[in-house]
Amino acid sequence: MSKMTAAITGVQGYLPDNIVTNDDLAKVVDTSDEWILTRTGISERRIMKDGASSDMAAEAVKGLLAKKGLSPLDIELVIVATVTPDFPFPSTANVVCDKVGMTNAWGFDLKAACSGFIFALQTGAKFIEAGTHKRVIVVGVDKMSSIIDYQDRTTCVIFGDGAGAVLLEPNEEGNGIIDAILRTDGSGRKYLIQPAGGSENPPTIQTVEDRMHYVKQEGKAVFKFAVTNMAEVSAEIMEKNNLTSENVDWLVPHQANLRIIDATAQRMGLPKEKVMINIQRYGNTTAGTLPLCLWDWESQLKKGDNIILSAFGGGFTWGAIYLKWAYNS
Ligand code: UT7
Numbered sequence: 262m263s264k265m266t267a268a269i270t271g272v273q274g275y276l277p278d279n280i281v282t283n284d285d286l287a288k289v290v291d292t293s294d295e296w297i298l299t300r301t302g303i304s305e306r307r308i309m310k311d312g313a314s315s316d317m318a319a320e321a322v323k324g325l326l327a328k329k330g331l332s333p334l335d336i337e338l339v340i341v342a343t344v345t346p347d348f349p350f351p352s353t354a355n356v357v358c359d360k361v362g363m364t365n366a367w368g369f370d371l372k373a374a375c376s377g378f379i380f381a382l383q384t385g386a387k388f389i390e391a392g393t394h395k396r397v398i399v400v401g402v403d404k405m406s407s408i409i410d411y412q413d414r415t416t417c418v419i420f421g422d423g424a425g426a427v428l429l430e431p432n433e434e435g436n437g438i439i440d441a442i443l444r445t446d447g448s449g450r451k452y453l454i455q456p457a458g459g460s461e462n463p464p465t466i467q468t469v470e471d472r473m474h475y476v477k478q479e480g481k482a483v484f485k486f487a488v489t490n491m492a493e494v495s496a497e498i499m500e501k502n503n504l505t506s507e508n509v510d511w512l513v514p515h516q517a518n519l520r521i522i523d524a525t526a527q528r529m530g531l532p533k534e535k536v537m538i539n540i541q542r543y544g545n546t547t548a549g550t551l552p553l554c555l556w557d558w559e560s561q562l563k564k565g566d567n568i569i570l571s572a573f574g575g576g577f578t579w580g581a582i583y584l585k586w587a588y589n590s
Pocket residue numbers: 291292293296297300301375414415418419479480481482483484487516517518521545573574575
């Protein structure tokens with residue numbers, strides 16, 4: 262009997278219906294479809310009109326349970342990666358459990374910005390590997406429109422709303438999560454941050470007037486760190502696991518900028534056909550990007566496929582996960 266691993270055994274996404282195109286944003290801020298498309302690869306994104314992160318997460322989880330033929334009562338743990346929780350507390354995971362009826366589950370939120378999904382996936386996997394949990398749901402969700410300044414053209418064109426959820430179950434066939442390299446560097450916080458609303462700058466009329474509750478990003482600086490670190494960590498996990506560009510089947514990269522994705526794929530020696538890219542349709546959904554890619558590509562994935570998930574985000578946080586896909590759809 263081989264070592265027990267945690268495998269993804271189902272994936273489901275949820276996107277709000279409301280589509281906002283680059284031309285729509287060009288009516289609000291001084292930008293153009295041409296600038297956004299050439300600098301980022303984004304054509305359109307989804308923006309939620311009503312509801313919270315938990316509503317998108319709940320829809321993704323309900324779809325996942327229906328697909329797997331499971332009852333909400335079968336789930337033991339729910340981890341929600343998000344930087345746009347419904348509230349500072351209680352956790353979004355608590356709210357999602359209530360909305361879906363997962364009354365046997367405990368749960369918590371995990372905050373690692375755009376790396377949130379891989380940090381949460383590795384955390385969830387450990388509960389399966391320990392043998393204490395048999396069914397864990399990991400959600401990546403962000404309602405970025407709730408913290409984006411639609412007067413700031415440098416950030417409002419990039420982000421979108423969306424959610425993805427995966428089910429983790431034990432696997433004894435050698436598939437599932439094989440390895441992870443996860444990193445943080447808090448000195449990068451000044452480049453990408455929501456400055457107010459926490460204990461350093463509690464909300465006041467002044468913080469609101471100063472627009473401090475919105476995402477602030479020094480795009481060029483973040484770009485430099487992202488392009489280097491995402492490529493390096495992806496190459497590192499390949500080398501560590503004796504993987505080559507031939508036997509890696511898929512790269513699932515965080516969807517922040519097409520140029521960062523291309524540089525990562527190039528460093529790994531991977532052709533475009535092996536890279537999941539949906540940034541043109543959804544923009545950067547922060548913790549949502551990776552599960553939304555897996556959802557979009559699920560029908561093409563085969564049991565045993567070698568997959569690298571890779572991300573970089575605010576914090577700074579970054580990392581890569583190597584997993585072997587566990588099922589044919
Ligand atoms: O997911 C979390 C991690 N985040 C990232 O990985 C994001 C990393 N950064 C980026 O993706 C890119 O830096 C951006 C897409 C944010 C910006 O692209 P860039 O090529 O780095 O542009 P830039 O910031 O150097 O700006 C170039 C010019 C500036 O004008 P000047 O100073 O050259 O006259 C900006 O003011 O483009 C201007 N600009 C815009 N123009 C039209 C900035 N935003 C816009 C806009 N439309 N939306």
